[in-house]
Amino acid sequence: MNEMTPIKTTLKDWETDQEVRWCPGCGDYAILKAVQRTMPEIGADPAKTVFVSGIGCSSRFPYYMETYGFHTIHGRAPAVATGVKLANPDLDVWIITGDGDALSIGGNHTMHLLRRNLDCQVLLFNNEIYGLTKGQYSPTSREGTRSPSTPFGSVDHPAKPCAFALGSGARFIARGIDVHKKLPEVLKAAHAHKGAAFIEIFQNCIVYNDDVFAPFTAKPNAAANQLWVEHGEPLLFDGGAKGLAMDTERLTLKVVDVADDDWQAAGVIRHDQTNRGLAHMLVEMPHVGFPVALGVIYDDPAPTFDSAVVEQNRAASEGKVADLQKLLSKGQTWMVDKQPRAE
Amino acid sequence: MATAVHKVTREEASANPPAESVVVRFAGDSGDGMQLTGGQFTLSTALAGNDLATFPDFPAEIRAPQGTLFGVSAFQINFGSTAVETAGDAPDVLVAMNPAALKVNVEALKPGGLIIADEGEFGERNLAKAKYDANPLEDDSLAKWQVLKLNISQLTLEAVKPFGLGNKEALRCKNMWTLGLALWMFDRKRAPIIDWLKAKFAKAPELAEANIAALNAGHAYGETAELGRMVGQLHVPAAPAEPGLYRTVTGAESIAYGLVAGAQLANVPMFFGGYPITPASAILHFLSRLKEFGVTTFQAEDEIAAVAASIGASYAGQLGVTSSSGPGIALKGEAIGLAIMTELPLVIVNSQRGGPSTGLPTKTEQSDLYQAVYGRNGDAPMPVIAARSPADAFDCAIEACRIATQYMTPVMLLTDGYIANAAEPWKVPDISVYEAFPVTFLEEAPAEGFLPYARDEKLARPWVKPGTPGLLHRIGGIEKKAGTGNIDYSPANHQEMTELRRDKVAGIKVPDQQVELGDASGKLAIVGWGSTFGPIHQAVRRARHRGLDVSHIHIRHIWPMPANLGDLLEKFDQILVPEMNTGQLKTVLRDQFLVDAKPLNKVSGQPFRIAEIEAAIEAALGQA
Numbered sequence: 027m028n029e030m031t032p033i034k035t036t037l038k039d040w041e042t043d044q045e046v047r048w049c050p051g052c053g054d055y056a057i058l059k060a061v062q063r064t065m066p067e068i069g070a071d072p073a074k075t076v077f078v079s080g081i082g083c084s085s086r087f088p089y090y091m092e093t094y095g096f097h098t099i100h101g102r103a104p105a106v107a108t109g110v111k112l113a114n115p116d117l118d119v120w121i122i123t124g125d126g127d128a129l130s131i132g133g134n135h136t137m138h139l140l141r142r143n144l145d146c147q148v149l150l151f152n153n154e155i156y157g158l159t160k161g162q163y164s165p166t167s168r169e170g171t172r173s174p175s176t177p178f179g180s181v182d183h184p185a186k187p188c189a190f191a192l193g194s195g196a197r198f199i200a201r202g203i204d205v206h207k208k209l210p211e212v213l214k215a216a217h218a219h220k221g222a223a224f225i226e227i228f229q230n231c232i233v234y235n236d237d238v239f240a241p242f243t244a245k246p247n248a249a250a251n252q253l254w255v256e257h258g259e260p261l262l263f264d265g266g267a268k269g270l271a272m273d274t275e276r277l278t279l280k281v282v283d284v285a286d287d288d289w290q291a292a293g294v295i296r297h298d299q300t301n302r303g304l305a306h307m308l309v310e311m312p313h314v315g316f317p318v319a320l321g322v323i324y325d326d327p328a329p330t331f332d333s334a335v336v337e338q339n340r341a342a343s344e345g346k347v348a349d350l351q352k353l354l355s356k357g358q359t360w361m362v363d364k365q366p367r368a369e
Numbered sequence: 370m371a372t373a374v375h376k377v378t379r380e381e382a383s384a385n386p387p388a389e390s391v392v393v394r395f396a397g398d399s400g401d402g403m404q405l406t407g408g409q410f411t412l413s414t415a416l417a418g419n420d421l422a423t424f425p426d427f428p429a430e431i432r433a434p435q436g437t438l439f440g441v442s443a444f445q446i447n448f449g450s451t452a453v454e455t456a457g458d459a460p461d462v463l464v465a466m467n468p469a470a471l472k473v474n475v476e477a478l479k480p481g482g483l484i485i486a487d488e489g490e491f492g493e494r495n496l497a498k499a500k501y502d503a504n505p506l507e508d509d510s511l512a513k514w515q516v517l518k519l520n521i522s523q524l525t526l527e528a529v530k531p532f533g534l535g536n537k538e539a540l541r542c543k544n545m546w547t548l549g550l551a552l553w554m555f556d557r558k559r560a561p562i563i564d565w566l567k568a569k570f571a572k573a574p575e576l577a578e579a580n581i582a583a584l585n586a587g588h589a590y591g592e593t594a595e596l597g598r599m600v601g602q603l604h605v606p607a608a609p610a611e612p613g614l615y616r617t618v619t620g621a622e623s624i625a626y627g628l629v630a631g632a633q634l635a636n637v638p639m640f641f642g643g644y645p646i647t648p649a650s651a652i653l654h655f656l657s658r659l660k661e662f663g664v665t666t667f668q669a670e671d672e673i674a675a676v677a678a679s680i681g682a683s684y685a686g687q688l689g690v691t692s693s694s695g696p697g698i699a700l701k702g703e704a705i706g707l708a709i710m711t712e713l714p715l716v717i718v719n720s721q722r723g724g725p726s727t728g729l730p731t732k733t734e735q736s737d738l739y740q741a742v743y744g745r746n747g748d749a750p751m752p753v754i755a756a757r758s759p760a761d762a763f764d765c766a767i768e769a770c771r772i773a774t775q776y777m778t779p780v781m782l783l784t785d786g787y788i789a790n791a792a793e794p795w796k797v798p799d800i801s802v803y804e805a806f807p808v809t810f811l812e813e814a815p816a817e818g819f820l821p822y823a824r825d826e827k828l829a830r831p832w833v834k835p836g837t838p839g840l841l842h843r844i845g846g847i848e849k850k851a852g853t854g855n856i857d858y859s860p861a862n863h864q865e866m867t868e869l870r871r872d873k874v875a876g877i878k879v880p881d882q883q884v885e886l887g888d889a890s891g892k893l894a895i896v897g898w899g900s901t902f903g904p905i906h907q908a909v910r911r912a913r914h915r916g917l918d919v920s921h922i923h924i925r926h927i928w929p930m931p932a933n934l935g936d937l938l939e940k941f942d943q944i945l946v947p948e949m950n951t952g953q954l955k956t957v958l959r960d961q962f963l964v965d966a967k968p969l970n971k972v973s974g975q976p977f978r979i980a981e982i983e984a985a986i987e988a989a990l991g992q993a
Contacts (some may be wrong), residue, residue, distance in 0.1 A: 042843075044855065073838040078681070081846075088843050089856065094835035096684055097845025098677065100705050105674035109681025109689065110835070112665055113640055117685065117835055133675075138670040335665065343661035350630055350662070354797050359563060360416050360615040362796075
């Protein structure tokens with residue numbers, strides 16, 4: 027995000043007159059509300075805000091935000107956003123994408139946006155399915171997912187969005203859940219981070235992949251399976267009855283029981299959002315036997331691409347005059363001073 | 370390989386061109402520095418005031434195995450005291466640095482022409498690599514030409530001995546020795562090249578000195594050695610030219626400068642997104658050094674990102690420009706459609722090369738015309754402009770910027786590998802005479818309310834920079850409702866918007882088509898586009914000198930075409946379209962004007978020769 031003067035707005039100021047066209051019950055509605063609720067709280071200026079999206083259900087998002095918006099083509103939102111930000115670094119750029127858009131057709135652009143560290147927010151709506159094209163399995167679908175294109179179950183290994191982002195060099199990794207009340211807090215932290223902030227949002231596709239995240243999002247499962255990390259706080263879940271400790275022999279995390287709130291005795295470690303190694307372990311935890319790490323997993327700012335480009339443009343131009351006539355006349359030239367002779 | 374035993378007659382020898390125009394080809398191994406030698410010879414020729422055209426012809430491999438036939442790199446220059454528009458059909462002089470270079474190039478040499486061969490390289494191994502059974506320098510196989518055998522390798526080694534270089538480094542100075550001899554042959558000054566060597570090797574003065582010594586030795590050799598009557602100093606007088614300041618320019622340079630000029634005339638910063646590809650990368654290289662002109666360059670992760678980022682920059686209020694060659698343009702196709710749908714300015718430069726697929730990366734072709742005019746999904750009209758020469762590319766780039774910003778549309782500028790790499794003298798344009806076309810960003814809502822897809826008299830929509838209060842709106846690739854730009858799939862709206870996009874591009878004002886040479890009616894029109902200008906022009910000129918009724922028409926605006934073009938073509942009995950493809954402009958002309966345009970095609974990766982077009986003219990007019 028940029029340093030900008032906070033603007034006073036309300037949630038209503040961020041709603042457009044467009045009819046929202048997601049399926050009733052889609053997780054996208056909750057994410058839209060969370061974003062619209064977050065914008066006034068961070069003092070964002072609608073005129074200086076640009077939402078850029080690719081293709082897919084999630085990518086309709088910009089039409090519903092009363093800001094500048096660009097609904098681009100499949101997978102290319104990070105590239106378009108890069109041009110927007112470099113052309114005008116004062117803009118606050120949000121990228122809206124999905125699992126197919128960001129990790130399949132646009133995987134290359136996502137990787138390079140993150141490694142360059144363009145100052146923007148990337149909201150990846152992960153529903154582990156292609157919704158808009160009617161339900162084919164996606165690059166994040168679990169092995170064995172039955173879909174119109176995989177009637178006998180998918181056989182390929184899924185991509186892990188946060189692990190991919192970390193591997194690409196991202197300096198901010200977070201996770202949220204579409205309907206969870208903590209999503210605005212995650213969005214705020216992402217916006218506060220200067221550089222590319224990558225947020226994976228577990229989003230329920232009610233039509234083609236309903237309840238795929240229920241094992242940790244459904245109310246009865248939430249406490250035992252969600253671990254909301256907080257910088258400096260112990261990595262506890264299940265109401266404090268369990269925590270994560272280091273398995274120092276295998277250099278991985280392990281789940282330990284915590285007796286009498288004495289997490290230190292159980293060897294539970296504190297979350298350090300600047301620890302890249304810990305972030306890797308948190309996003310790589312298996313589905314079974316481990317909780318799902320949520321919240322701001324990694325936040326360690328580094329210089330941004332746009333500020334480096336601006337600075338290099340400035341430094342390279344310093345003391346030079348943009349005299350085109352002079353430029354054209356540069357190098358070895360010669361004068362012809364006679365009129366051409368008649369042929 | 371020439372096999373006929375034939376001694377050069379006096380007539381053939383004297384048929385060597387008069388000093389009016391000379392074609393020289395330098396050929397050697399791709400590691401022999403032939404492009405450098407040619408480039409420096411070009412510079413000295415330009416400084417001598419000759420008109421000139423060049424044709425660099427090099428392999429796709431960076432360093433092909435030494436001595437092989439496919440590793441031969443050549444540089445041809447045609448220079449003269451009259452207007453020169455092509456790199457020349459057949460060389461008068463061939464410099465062959467090894468047997469492979471001789472074998473690949475000798476057949477193009479004029480009968481009676483001069484071969485200068487480095488006999489030091491004609492050992493058994495090199496002869497075998499070039500697939501020679503016997504040494505051609507020692508039998509009669511080269512009898513129809515004049516052969517000058519010099520042990521350039523040995524002479525160079527001796528010349529640079531005082532500098533204590535290793536054998537390999539010392540032999541690298543061979544090209545400067547050869548250049549020195551060529552400079553002597555054509556009475557060229559050495560000083561600019563000596564300056565250049567000093568600058569090039571500023572960090573290694575001993576290399577500069579060695580190269581200068583080789584250059585001087587080659588020159589001195591010409592001056593003092595007994596070379597026989599076949600080689601004498603040849604002074605080509607300066608060509609007549611409009612008074613003014615001149616320089617040499619390659620197409621890649623002039624396009625880069627033209628884009629900078631176009632952005633300045635439009636009064637917007639430029640954003641250039643590129644991805645390395647032969648032969649287009651040079652444009653990215655030039656522009657990346659021009660940051661003080663408000664140019665941001667972005668080497669993207671791929672061709673798609675290069676165009677997509679440029680579209681993003683245009684959306685944010687800069688002039689987005691991207692550049693590539695055919696395969697990269699294919700990748701950009703979907704994004705170009707997005708720019709058409711969102712009606713944002715964008716300039717796409719296509720430096721065409723031989724295709725399809727990877728094709729012939731370093732060879733020239735004009736086979737992307739269909740791709741430029743038709744190559745997108747949906748009804749996706751886009752203006753297309755084609756440059757005819759390195760110098761012309763400057764004006765074409767400005768024209769592309771003008772149309773893009775005035776009409777809110779992507780524009781494709783077609784050039785090709787020949788134009789991109791070739792150099793020609795260029796009268797430095799006076800920028801102050803170019804008419805500015807400053808863009809107006811919409812900054813507040815008009816009284817009747819703001820509509821992102823409102824139309825001006827040119828049917829262009831307003832350009833609004835994000836960041837402008839009160840004009841918030843969303844755009845995208847889904848069909849837009851006329852006026853509001855909201856999503857609208859309804860049948861009547863799609864019909865209306867498709868027609869609007871068509872009419873906007875069809876209504877772009879382009880200058881009337883002129884006749885380059887000859888009358889505006891008659892028996893035969895030769896209609897060309899792009900880099901075939903030179904050979905067509907010369908062929909038509911020669912045919913007209915012989916009294917043939919033929920005219921030359923050269924089309925810059927490929928889409929939309931000039932309004933008068935149909936009427937003009939109707940006034941000719943025959944229309945012949947020479948193209949370096951299998952007949953693409955021919956098909957478009959037939960489609961647009963229902964005329965019987967006939968093709969003349971060449972897809973060998975080499976430019977047309979004047980004689981080929983002349984022969985076609987004669988055949989068409991029953992003179993053959």
